[in-house]
Amino acid sequence: MSATAVTASGRPARRARRRPSPLVLAAAVVMGLVLCCALLGEVLAPHDPDAQQLLVGLQTPSFAHPLGTDDSGRDMLSRLIVGARAAVVGPALIALGSGLVGTLVGVSAGYLGGWRDAVIMRAVDLLYALPPLLVAIVLIGVLGGGYTVAIAILMLLSAPADTRIMRGATLEQRARPYVDAARTVGVPPRRIMFRHIWPNLLPLLAANAFLTFAYSLVALSALSFLGLGADPGAPDWGRMLSDNLPLLQDNPAAVLAPGIALVLTAMAMNLLGDWAYERLADRGRAR
Amino acid sequence: MSGTRLGAYVARRVVVLLALLALLSLIVFGLLYLAPGDTVQVLLGTRPASPETIAALRKQFHLDRPFLEQYWIWLSHAAQLDFGTSVRSGRTVASMIGGRAAVSGFLAVYALVLALGVGVPLGVLAAVRKRTAVDRGVVGLSVLGVSAPAFVTAVVLLYVFAVILGWFPVYGAGSGFVDRFWHLTLPALALSLTGLALIVKLTRAAMLTTLEQDYVGFALARGVPARRVLTRYALRNALVPIVTAAGLVLTVLLTGAVLVETTFSLPGVGSLLVEAVANKDVPVVQALAILLAAIVVLVNLVVDVLYTVIDPRIGFGRQAA
Numbered sequence: 001m002s003a004t005a006v007t008a009s010g011r012p013a014r015r016a017r018r019r020p021s022p023l024v025l026a027a028a029v030v031m032g033l034v035l036c037c038a039l040l041g042e043v044l045a046p047h048d049p050d051a052q053q054l055l056v057g058l059q060t061p062s063f064a065h066p067l068g069t070d071d072s073g074r075d076m077l078s079r080l081i082v083g084a085r086a087a088v089v090g091p092a093l094i095a096l097g098s099g100l101v102g103t104l105v106g107v108s109a110g111y112l113g114g115w116r117d118a119v120i121m122r123a124v125d126l127l128y129a130l131p132p133l134l135v136a137i138v139l140i141g142v143l144g145g146g147y148t149v150a151i152a153i154l155m156l157l158s159a160p161a162d163t164r165i166m167r168g169a170t171l172e173q174r175a176r177p178y179v180d181a182a183r184t185v186g187v188p189p190r191r192i193m194f195r196h197i198w199p200n201l202l203p204l205l206a207a208n209a210f211l212t213f214a215y216s217l218v219a220l221s222a223l224s225f226l227g228l229g230a231d232p233g234a235p236d237w238g239r240m241l242s243d244n245l246p247l248l249q250d251n252p253a254a255v256l257a258p259g260i261a262l263v264l265t266a267m268a269m270n271l272l273g274d275w276a277y278e279r280l281a282d283r284g285r286a287r
Numbered sequence: 288m289s290g291t292r293l294g295a296y297v298a299r300r301v302v303v304l305l306a307l308l309a310l311l312s313l314i315v316f317g318l319l320y321l322a323p324g325d326t327v328q329v330l331l332g333t334r335p336a337s338p339e340t341i342a343a344l345r346k347q348f349h350l351d352r353p354f355l356e357q358y359w360i361w362l363s364h365a366a367q368l369d370f371g372t373s374v375r376s377g378r379t380v381a382s383m384i385g386g387r388a389a390v391s392g393f394l395a396v397y398a399l400v401l402a403l404g405v406g407v408p409l410g411v412l413a414a415v416r417k418r419t420a421v422d423r424g425v426v427g428l429s430v431l432g433v434s435a436p437a438f439v440t441a442v443v444l445l446y447v448f449a450v451i452l453g454w455f456p457v458y459g460a461g462s463g464f465v466d467r468f469w470h471l472t473l474p475a476l477a478l479s480l481t482g483l484a485l486i487v488k489l490t491r492a493a494m495l496t497t498l499e500q501d502y503v504g505f506a507l508a509r510g511v512p513a514r515r516v517l518t519r520y521a522l523r524n525a526l527v528p529i530v531t532a533a534g535l536v537l538t539v540l541l542t543g544a545v546l547v548e549t550t551f552s553l554p555g556v557g558s559l560l561v562e563a564v565a566n567k568d569v570p571v572v573q574a575l576a577i578l579l580a581a582i583v584v585l586v587n588l589v590v591d592v593l594y595t596v597i598d599p600r601i602g603f604g605r606q607a608a
Contacts, residue, residue: 023427129583133542138576141564142318218436222546225438226561241442245550252446259439266434274430 024275027268034265037084045078049235061253068251070244076254080261083235087217087265090151094216095209097155102162103198103205109163110170111193121167124160132157133219140228150229154219158212162205169204173197203280210273214266221262237262297592304584308577312365315576316358319569361573370574375566380574384556391548391555393467395540397475402482402536407529409483410490411522414498425487432484437543441477441550448473471553478547482536489532493525500524526597534590538583 020028037044047065052072059069067076109120136153143149173179174197182192221238223229230236233243237258244254345351349360364371370380413425449455455473497503498521506516545557552558556575563571 131538131542134579137564141572222436255442259442263435263439270430270434
C-alpha cells in the first residue's frame, strides 16, 4: 500500500499529470457533444422541436420519444438537443465580452498604475461585491426583460473578476526584463501593453474564459428559469425546467433532463477550466 | 485590540456603509424613475383612466413632484423603515416584507448551518486524507456543487425525496417550528449545496497550507494529540479564508434563496422579489434592492470584524479597507 503510494507520487505520477485525467477527458467529450448539438441542432433532433401535437399530449418516455413529450406534445429530446444552442451562444458571448473588457481595463490599470489603477480597482471592488444574479434580477425588473439585456448585464458583472486577474498578471509581467527592454528602446506604452504583454496573458485569459462560461451558463439559465431570460416557449434549458415543473409527477424526464444537461455542461466547463489553470501553473514552475 | 478601537472602527465603517447605501438607493431610485412603463398605468389597473383619477394617483404617489423631491420624500420615509405602499396589493411594503421574512430567515439560517456544519469537516477531512479516494470524492462533489444551480438541485431533491420516496412534503412552508423544519429541509439542502461546495474547496485549500507549517510538525513530534493539533493549531489558523468564504456564501445564499423559494413555491422574500419584478411593483423592488444591499454590506462588515477576533495580528482599517 505504502510502496505504491510512493511510486504514485514519484516519476510516473508526474508523467501522468501531463496527460489529462479521465475526468477531464470525459468533460471534453461532454463539451464536444454539446457543441455538436449546438451546431447541428435541427439536423440531429428526431422531431421538430417546436411542433405541437396536441393529440399526442403529455407522454412518458417511449421508443418514439425517448424523453417523452410535454403537455402540448412537443418532443423533449429534440427540444433538449436544440436547447444546446442557447446554452452555448449566450455564455460564450458573456465569456468573450467580459474577457475583452477585463483585458482592456485590467492590462491598462496594471501597466499604467498610479491614480488610474487606484480609481479602476476601487470601482472593480465595488462591482465585485455585488451578487450578479440579484443585480441582474433587479435591473431586468427595471429595464424590462429580454435575453439580450440579461446577456449584457451578466457581461458587465463578470468583467470585474477578469479585470482583477488580468491586472495581477500584468503586474507580474511588467517586472520582467523584456518589458524594461521594450521601454528602453522607446516602444510606446499601448504597443507594449497589447503587442508585448498581452500575448503572454492569452493562456490565462483562455483558462479563465472556461470558468466564466460555466458561471454565466448557470446564471443565464437561472434568469430564464425565473422567466426573466429566454422568451416563453423558447428551447432553453432553464426555461424548459420551469415550464415543465408542474409535470414532475407525470413525466419527470421532461424536468430532470434539462437540469442534468445544464449541470453536466457547467461541470465539464469547470473541470476544463481548472485543468487549464493547473497546466498553466505547471508551465510556470517549469520555466 | 482594545474595545474602544474596535468601537471606533465599527463606527467609521457604519458611516461609510450608510453613505454607500444612500448612494445605492439614489441609483436604484434613478433607474426606476427612468425605466420604461408608466407606474400610473399599473396603479390604474382596470379602472377607467379619467384625468381626475390619474391626477389623484399621481398626487398620492408624489409622481407630480420633481425627481430629487420624489427621492427625498422616499428616502426620509425609508429612513424610518416606511417604504411606501405596493402599487399592486395596496399593502405597505414593510408589512409585505415583514410577513415573508420569517420563512426566508429560517431557510437562510438552516442552509448556513448546513453549509458550515457539513462543509468545514468535509474540507478538513479531504485535506487530512490528501490524495486518497476520500479526497478525490470530496473534491468531485464540490465541483458538482459549484456547477449545479440551486434550482436544478431543488428539482432533483424534490423528485427523489418528495415524489418517489415521499419522505418530505412537496410544497408549503409549514407552521410551528418542527413542521417548518420538516417542510424546509429539502429547500435548505438545495440552497446550501453551492455554499457548501465553496466552503469545502476553501477549507481544504487553507488546511493544506497550514498542515504543511512547521508548528504543526513540531506539535505532532512533541506528542500533542493529533485531534488537538488539528482543531486548535491548524484549523484556527485556517479560519481566516474560511470566514471570508462564509461571507461569500451568505451572498450566494441570498441569490439561491430567490431560485429555491420560487421552485418550492415558498412565501419568502426571494419569491416576493421575483413577483415584484414580474408585476413592475416599483416600491417593492426598491425596498428589496436596498434591503439586499444592506445585508451584503453588513455581512462584509461582520466578516472584517471577525478577522480581527480570529487573528489579532490583523489590524483595523488597513487590512479591511
